[in-house]
Amino acid sequence: MHEREFRAFVSIAETGRMDAAARQLGYSQPAITYQIKCLERSLGFKLFTRHPSGARLTGDGRMILPSVRAVLMLMDSIREPQGDRSGELPDEGAAGGTTLPLVRRRTA
Amino acid sequence: MHEREFRAFVSIAETGRMDAAARQLGYSQPAITYQIKCLERSLGFKLFTRHPSGARLTGDGRMILPSVRAVLMLMDSIREPQGDRSGELPDEGAAGGTTLPLVRRRTA
DNA sequence: CCCTTTTACGTTCCCCGTAACTATC
DNA sequence: GATAGTTACGGGGAACGTAAAAGGG
Numbered sequence: 316m317h318e319r320e321f322r323a324f325v326s327i328a329e330t331g332r333m334d335a336a337a338r339q340l341g342y343s344q345p346a347i348t349y350q351i352k353c354l355e356r357s358l359g360f361k362l363f364t365r366h367p368s369g370a371r372l373t374g375d376g377r378m379i380l381p382s383v384r385a386v387l388m389l390m391d392s393i394r395e396p397q398g399d400r401s402g403e404l405p406d407e408g409a410a411g412g413t414t415l416p417l418v419r420r421r422t423a
Numbered sequence: 424m425h426e427r428e429f430r431a432f433v434s435i436a437e438t439g440r441m442d443a444a445a446r447q448l449g450y451s452q453p454a455i456t457y458q459i460k461c462l463e464r465s466l467g468f469k470l471f472t473r474h475p476s477g478a479r480l481t482g483d484g485r486m487i488l489p490s491v492r493a494v495l496m497l498m499d500s501i502r503e504p505q506g507d508r509s510g511e512l513p514d515e516g517a518a519g520g521t522t523l524p525l526v527r528r529r530t531a
Numbered sequence: 532c533c534c535t536t537t538t539a540c541g542t543t544c545c546c547c548g549t550a551a552c553t554a555t556c
Numbered sequence: 557g558a559t560a561g562t563t564a565c566g567g568g569g570a571a572c573g574t575a576a577a578a579g580g581g
Contacts, residue, residue: 316498318424319546333561343548348562350546358502367555367560379501386497390424393490394466427571441536451573456537458571475535475580537578545570552563 318390320354321383323347324362328380332369426498428462429491431455432470436488440477 319340326336327347337347355362362376372380427448434444435455445455463470470484480488 316426316501334559344561345549345563346547352562353546365554365561369560382497382501386494386501389490389494389497393487393494394424442534452536453538453574454572460537461571473536473579475533477535532581534581535579537576539576540574541572543570543572545568547566547568549566550564552561554559554561556557556559 316354316357317350318387320350321387323350324354324376324383325380325387327351327363327370328372328376330369331371424462424465425458426495428458429495431458432462432484432491433488433495435459435471435478436480436484438477439479 322340323336323342326339327333330336330339333347333351334344336342337344340347342350351362358375358379360375361373362379363370364373430448431444431450434447435441438444438447441455441459442452445452448455450458459470466483466487468483469481470487471478472481
């Protein structure tokens with residue numbers, strides 16, 4: 316359940332290959348194997364079936380793919396909001412609220 | 424940008440105290456200080472202002488809180504989908520699709 | 532002085548790369 | 557024997573707890 320594992324998972328799902336994901340993300344192949352193994356262990360089910368031709372998503376893997384993509388997009392959006400600092404709030408107390416002024420993005 | 428940092432962040436935001444968050448999450452206070460320090464460093468801005476009375480959200484901290492909560496909820500939903508295995512898909516090739524059968528939940 | 536957070540330090544465990552192995556074609 | 561993935565192993569760094577210190581009422 317770590318971000319880098321999620322990125323590896325999506326990359327493999329898209330390319331169908333672990334070594335391609337490794338190159339894309341700047342890791343060695345064993346590192347990718349390890350990351351996916353950790354992710355599968357923490358989730359309790361297999362994400363890919365391994366073949367000589369590459370790695371293919373299982374039903375479970377395909378099931379969580381959209382949520383994983385959503386997590387990564389949210390994380391990217393959390394990283395962004397630097398640069399524009401004009402009308403920011405000064406300080407505030409403990410927050411119990413639910414809906415709040417979503418992350419500020421450069422483009423919007 | 425790790426899950427445990429996010430949980431610490433939300434817990435502090437809700438309680439207004441680092442030591443309360445530490446107790447709630449089962450860590451020592453220094454561990455919480457360390458986690459928030461790491462998170463602030465990786466984000467590039469402060470999340471809390473520290474006072475003798477506790478820790479209070481900065482404007483930036485308040486800004487990302489909803490997205491952080493969303494990430495945690497998504498992660499919980501990714502962990503859940505075990506237990507119901509009746510109509511699951513067998514296997515499939517590389518997935519380039521965008522919208523897919525969201526994570527199956529016990530309640531819905 | 533009390534309360535909350537931070538710094539210091541040592542230990543443990545995680546994550547990665549290199550190297551060697553296995554499996555399928 | 558080529559390609560894709562896995563296992564083995566050692567090193568560097570991350571994350572924690574205990575202990576001690578610092579900052580404000």
